[in-house]
Amino acid sequence: MLNRSFLKAGHTPTLLSAFLYFDLSFMVWVILGPLGVAIAKDFNLDPAQKGFMVALPVLSGALLRLVAGVLVDHIGPRKTGIIAQLIVLAGLGAAWLIGIDSYHKVLALGLVLGVAGASFAIALPLASRWYPPEFQGLALGIAGAGNSGTALAALFAPMLAKTFGWNNVIGLAIIPLAVAFVVYLLMAKDAPEQPEPKKFSEYLDVLKVADAWWLMLLYSVTFGGFVGLSSSLTIYFNSEYGIDPVKAGFFTAACVFAGSFIRPVGGALADRFGGVRTLIVVLGFAAIGLVTASFQMPNVWMAFGVLLLCMSALGAGNGAVFQLAPQRFRKEIGVMTGLIGMTGGVGGFYLASTLGLAKKLGGTYQFGFLGFAALAVFALVALAGLKNHWRAVWPTLAPADAAPVRV
DSSP states (O other), rough: OOHHHHHHHHHHHHHHHHHHHHHHHHHHHHTTTHHHHHHHHHHHHOEEEEEHHHHHHHHHHHHHHHHHHHHHHOHHHHHHHHHHHHHHHHHHHHHHHHHHOOOHHHHHHHHHHHHHHTTTTHHHHHHTSSOOOOHHHHHHHHHGGGHHHHHHHHHHHHHHHHHOOOHHHHHHHHHHHHHHHHHHHHHHHOOOOOOOOOOOHHHGGGGHHHEEEEEEEEHHHHHHHHHHHHHHHHHHHHHHHOOOHHHHHHHHHHHHHHHHTTHHHHHHHHHHHOOHHHHHHHHHHHHHHHHHSSSSSSSHHHHHHHHHHHHHHHHHHHHHHHHHHHOOSSHHHHHHHHHHHHHHHHHHHHHHHHHHHHHHHHHHHHHHHHHHHHHHHHHHHOOOOOHHHHHHHHHHHHHHOOOOOOO
């Protein structure tokens, strides 16, 4: 995949710094999930409160992605990334120094962590603008593999909380974020071609285009499922199978790593076979995985296997969606990344919160899984109906000298 043509086509230092920024920002964005068992024990939270606690940063990040997308187009992705990272570092430092001694303060921290989640709308345009259309799937797949940061949180946060206390984990998270910030300052550069700033109303003009809404729906399923599960699985494995938070974190991390590192594969497959064809396959696998997961498996290993498949399908779908988006909205990719990322986060909030609510009301997570599976099936059916229209119309919208559109 990483051939000489790809390496010459863009700016590798920017691509790598975008990945690192995205990766470690996602680590702190979902950190309340891996710490959720310890936090819930300290504040005696019920399943619905736990679900809302891990879902709130996802929602906050979703809404802030639109703001970040507009800033990217106005002042450039590099400056926007610098501002966002400074806010997150200051917020974590303040939370650690002041201390978090109530559920409401946890929720306040969750709102600040949403700024880290908005990194999606910054890192992807930063990388995307350096690469031509034929490499969009791979480039954005590599940058988007920063989803793996959620695995780092699941892997290390429970262990560190057991040793140092979960409050101190908030402070320890500052260290890797500071390293990523320095790397970003030294390596990240804006691409020579930057769109002219527009009025805010002009950014929202893309919402008049039906294709924008369909791409937003697709990402609300693929990324929403990914981040919703990433935030919830540590609590799920602990609650359903009685394993301690550290082991639950290991299971979660494995699922997240699978979903993260298959994202570039999904992008590359979309480059080769078309984003629509790739998405139809992975949405089918995701729906099957979610339905299967809704029926509690006899043991944790079977549940792990099903969720690993599900997360892999969702991760590949993330890469495929962002093979399609720059081809249809190349000039508006900054705001489209914000809008698509926003709905992806809303999907994650929906899944994480409904899993907790389903557990509280019915004593099982089943209806939370089934509700999201139904959304995946709807997206699959819609995509099957759209594919012929997109393949006929999208190539006519590309500039005459552009590379062929691969839908």
